[in-house]
Amino acid sequence: MKNRFAAITLLMLFATILIIYYNMHSIHPTRVRISTTTSLYATGLLDYIAVKFRELYPDVEIQFIPVGSSAALRYAERGDVCAVFVHEPNFEKKYLDMGVIEEQKIFAFNYFIIVGPREDPANISMAIDVVDAFRRIYSAERESTYFISRGDGSGTHTREIYIWKLAGISPTDRPWYKECGCGMDQALIIANELKGYTLSDVGTYMVLKIRGRIPNIEALYNSSTDIVLLNIYSGYLAKGCRGIERRYAELFLNFIYSNPDIVDNFGVNEYGVRLFYSARHFDGDIRDLWSKLAGIG
Amino acid sequence: MKAMAEIIDTILRSIMVSGVATLMASLWSIPLAYLFVFRNRGSVFIEAVIETLVGIPTVLLGLLLYILFSSSGLLGFLGLLYTPQAIIIGESILVTPLIISISYRSIRGIAHLYYEFALSIGANRVQRMRLIVSQSLPGVVAACITGFSRAIGELGIAMMIGGNIKGYTRVMTTAIALEVAKGNFEEAIILGIVLLLITIAISIAIKLISRVYVA
Numbered sequence: 001m002k003n004r005f006a007a008i009t010l011l012m013l014f015a016t017i018l019i020i021y022y023n024m025h026s027i028h029p030t031r032v033r034i035s036t037t038t039s040l041y042a043t044g045l046l047d048y049i050a051v052k053f054r055e056l057y058p059d060v061e062i063q064f065i066p067v068g069s070s071a072a073l074r075y076a077e078r079g080d081v082c083a084v085f086v087h088e089p090n091f092e093k094k095y096l097d098m099g100v101i102e103e104q105k106i107f108a109f110n111y112f113i114i115v116g117p118r119e120d121p122a123n124i125s126m127a128i129d130v131v132d133a134f135r136r137i138y139s140a141e142r143e144s145t146y147f148i149s150r151g152d153g154s155g156t157h158t159r160e161i162y163i164w165k166l167a168g169i170s171p172t173d174r175p176w177y178k179e180c181g182c183g184m185d186q187a188l189i190i191a192n193e194l195k196g197y198t199l200s201d202v203g204t205y206m207v208l209k210i211r212g213r214i215p216n217i218e219a220l221y222n223s224s225t226d227i228v229l230l231n232i233y234s235g236y237l238a239k240g241c242r243g244i245e246r247r248y249a250e251l252f253l254n255f256i257y258s259n260p261d262i263v264d265n266f267g268v269n270e271y272g273v274r275l276f277y278s279a280r281h282f283d284g285d286i287r288d289l290w291s292k293l294a295g296i297g
Numbered sequence: 298m299k300a301m302a303e304i305i306d307t308i309l310r311s312i313m314v315s316g317v318a319t320l321m322a323s324l325w326s327i328p329l330a331y332l333f334v335f336r337n338r339g340s341v342f343i344e345a346v347i348e349t350l351v352g353i354p355t356v357l358l359g360l361l362l363y364i365l366f367s368s369s370g371l372l373g374f375l376g377l378l379y380t381p382q383a384i385i386i387g388e389s390i391l392v393t394p395l396i397i398s399i400s401y402r403s404i405r406g407i408a409h410l411y412y413e414f415a416l417s418i419g420a421n422r423v424q425r426m427r428l429i430v431s432q433s434l435p436g437v438v439a440a441c442i443t444g445f446s447r448a449i450g451e452l453g454i455a456m457m458i459g460g461n462i463k464g465y466t467r468v469m470t471t472a473i474a475l476e477v478a479k480g481n482f483e484e485a486i487i488l489g490i491v492l493l494l495i496t497i498a499i500s501i502a503i504k505l506i507s508r509v510y511v512a
Contacts, residue, residue, distance in 0.1 A: 070480035151463055153479040179463035181475040182456075190460050193368050193378055216368070 030060045032248045035075040036085040037155065038183050040233060041066035043203045043275055045108075045266050046085070052262060053255050060248045068183070069155050076101055079240035082249040087201075087233045088155035089294035101236035106286055107256045108233040108263050108276040112159060114221040115188065115205055115214075116197035121145050124197070125220045130228055133221045134167045137197050142176055146196030148187050151179030155231070160199045162296050163228055192216045201231050203267075203275040210271050232279070232290050303464070304472075304488070308495065311469040314381055314455075315448035318388035319396075322448075323441050326396035330437070331430070333397070334404045344401075350394035355453030362387050363457045379460040384468070387454035392444035399443055403436025404429065438507040442500045449496055 040046055041064055050062045065072075065081065069088040075081045077100045084101060086092055095101050114124060114133055122140035127133035137147055150157035164171060171177040180190050184204040191198040192214040202222070208214045223229055235253045237246065256263065260278030267275040279286045333343060364370050366378040377383040408429050415425040452470040459466035461475060469492045476485035 068478040068480070071478055072480075074480035074482065152475055178465070181461040181463060181467060181471065181478075183478075186456075186460070190379060190462075 030244055030248055031063055032060060032083070032245050032252065033063050033065060033081045034083045034085065034249065034252075035065045035067055035072035035081040037069045037072060037087055037233075038066045038185075039087070039156075039201050039204050040085050042185060043207050043267065045203075045263070045276060048266055049256055049262055050252075052259075053252055056255070057248065057251065060252075062248075062252060068152060070153055073100070076236070076238040076240070079238065081238055082241035082245050083235060083237050083253060085233060085235050086155070087231055088158060089232060089234075089290050090158060090296060091155075092234060092236070093294040096236075100239055102239055103237045103250070103253070105235045105253050105257045106232055106279045106283075106290060107235055107253075109279050109282075109286060110202050110231050110233075110274075110276050111222060111224060112156065112199055112229040112231050113202050113205060113219045114197060115191065115200050115217045116220045117145065117195040117216060118218050120218075120220055122197065127221055130163055130221065130223060130226050131167045134163050135169065138167070138169050138171055138174075146176045146178050146191075146194045147171065148191045148194070148196045148198040149177060149179045150184070150187050150199075151181045152183070154184075156184060156199060156201060158296075159228070159231075163199070166228065188214050188217070202273075206267070206271045206273060206275055227289055227292065230289055230293070232286060232293065233276070234290070304491075306464065307467050307469060307472050308491065310381065310467070311449055311492075312495065312499070314384050314468060315388060315445055318385045318448045319392060319441055319445040321385065322389040322392045322396055322444060326393050326440075326444075327400055327437055330397050330400040330404055330440075333401055334408050334429075335426070344398075347394045347398050347401075351398055353391070353394070355391060355451045356457065357453070358387060358391055359454040359457030362390075362454065366458060378458060379462060379466060381459070381466055384455050384459040384466060387458055388448040388451065391451060391454060392448050395447055396440045396444040399440035400433070400437040403440070404433040407433040407436070435507065438503065442503055445499065446496045449492070 036046060046064050050064070053062060054060070065075065067075070069086040070091055072081075072084045072086050073091060073095045076084045077095065077098075092101070092104070096104070114130070116122070116124065116137075121142070122136045122145065124133040124136045127136055149160060172179075176196075178190070178194070178196070180187050182190070184200055185208060187198050188200055188205060188208050190196070193216075195216055197220075202219075205214075205219060235256065237249055237253065241249060257280060260280045263276050263278040264274060267273075333340065362383070363378070365372050366375070366383055367373055368378070377386070411428055411432060412425065415428050420428065450470060452474060455461070455466070455468050455471050456474065459468065459471065461467050461471040467475075469488060473485045473488045473492070476482075476488060
């Protein structure tokens with residue numbers, strides 16, 4: 001009995017030492033937490049950049065918290081993160097005015113696309129512009145074609161509502177209009193299952209497409225000239241973040257901004273197309289467009 | 298006002314979906330629990346498996362069912378994906394091990410307690426079983442209540458195979474997750490409190506009703 005007791009005590013002691021040892025060796029000097037919109041994170045862009053950054057600053061660990069744009073900004077407001085990466089200009093404007101975030105860096109952009117069933121019953125691939133495409137979806141003869149709305153107040157959702165407003169129609173009470181209240185990947189998967197239309201950012205769509213998760217739907221409408229479909233990603237520092245963490249967060253933001261090749265080349269080998277475009281070469285223009293987008297929604 | 302109506306709608310759907318799921322699960326779980334006690338075969342192995350399945354991650358179960366129900370899946374032709382029925386099926390599977398495990402324990406305890414007593418007063422086999430069944434009912438009811446709270450509080454299945462579609466498959470937990478994603482932490486907390494209060498109220502109601510029947 002006594003022996004058994006001693007053995008258990010020894011075992012627990014050993015386990016404790018092991019845990020302490022493990023923790024001592026996994027602690028890094030500086031941890032910078034950044035909340036980010038899921039679309040940036042899910043494509044793998046941020047991890048890719050963080051690895052490159054780590055080569056220059058091996059002592060810094062950048063940790064990403066992937067949430068929706070609005071939640072990401074709330075985290076910044078509460079002082080839980082040092083920086084945010086988001087794509088929701090009208091929300092960003094609000095938080096900038098509130099003084100929660102500062103030092104905007106527009107570092108990348110891409111486009112929203114309309115995806116839908118390959119047969120394209122609403123014939124949106126013939127649309128002259130995005131508003132026309134939405135009108136076609138609205139007036140399509142339907143048996144079972146749905147429109148999947150994010151319904152989560154995200155950047156993509158805000159944009160979708162804005163396009164409906166431009167088209168002068170309100171689909172929310174229609175039976176074919178489904179609000180899933182979900183992330184982009186889930187919305188695409190639902191659209192794939194129900195053979196419906198949805199508005200998506202090109203990055204998330206490509207990733208799921210290449211992985212063969214959404215075989216029933218295709219990108220049916222895209223346009224690189226339509227400002228309404230422009231998707232702008234910005235990075236901000238949180239005002240509540242100070243000291244060495246803030247310095248590194250700033251370094252990280254500058255690192256992304258000043259290395260346009262990293263953003264431009266990301267995913268080209270893997271997906272065959274560019275998922276993100278660096279905003280650096282279009283600085284003035286894109287800032288104007290951002291301000292325009294911040295005024296909508 | 299419209300938002301209020303939507304919340305009430307979501308609450309009612311939650312109660313309906315989880316209630317039906319729990320009722321369905323108890324249909325097969327309770328007889329199984331009695332069977333395990335009375336047959337008393339392979340009990341260690343079965344116990345271990347069932348007790349492990351109690352803690353199955355809901356997203357894992359959700360994912361498995363999604364693969365099964367998706368249009369390219371084995372049961373895709375049923376068209377169940379993203380319907381309330383799918384959530385009911387998922388949750389009933391989820392709570393099955395829980396209800397079996399808890400009621401098994403209480404029935405076994407009662408059986409131990411009353412078996413010899415019943416023998417000593419000369420009860421026959423049917424009478425013995427009736428005694429054990431009637432005495433173990435409170436424990437079985439408690440198992441069902443636990444199953445109900447697990448079903449109404451789970452997120453993974455409702456999210457994955459329900460799809461959180463507004464006005465159709467949105468339940469309390471997916472609504473909370475959505476508010477959190479929107480950054481509306483306050484609304485999420487209010488919804489969470491409502492969820493807890495409802496679950497507590499329903500548990501108390503069931504306990505009171507069952508007390509009247511048992512006594």
